[in-house]
Amino acid sequence: MENIANVAGMGKWAVLLDGNNRPISYDEIVSYGEDGAMVTLERRGLYLKRLIIECDSALSAEETFNEMIMNSEREEAVLEGII
Structure with missing residues (x-):
């Protein structure tokens, strides 16, 4: 873990995505990997940077997360023929 740059308190937040680009949660970013490929979220742990917005x-972050959830629900409703 010596290659982690601490950014706590800088106010950066992220929306965490699953492998299908669906939002899982949002959380504060506390550090980045030195190579920039990894991000540590305060309550969720270490993730690949490509899995966050x-x-x-x-x-x-909250607004982005909520909008993505609404869009996802809308897509599911269309696919199920509800809309």
Whole structure:
């Protein structure tokens, strides 16, 4: 873990995605890997950077997460023929 740059308190947040690009949660970024490929989220742990969407604040992360959830639900409804 010596190659981790600490960024705690800088206000960077992220929306965490699963392998199908669906949102799982949002959390504060506490560190980046030295090579930039990994990100540590405060309550979720270490993830590949390609599985997150970076946001400038907790509010923008929450809004992004909520919008992605609504879009995902809308897509599922269309596929099921509800809409």
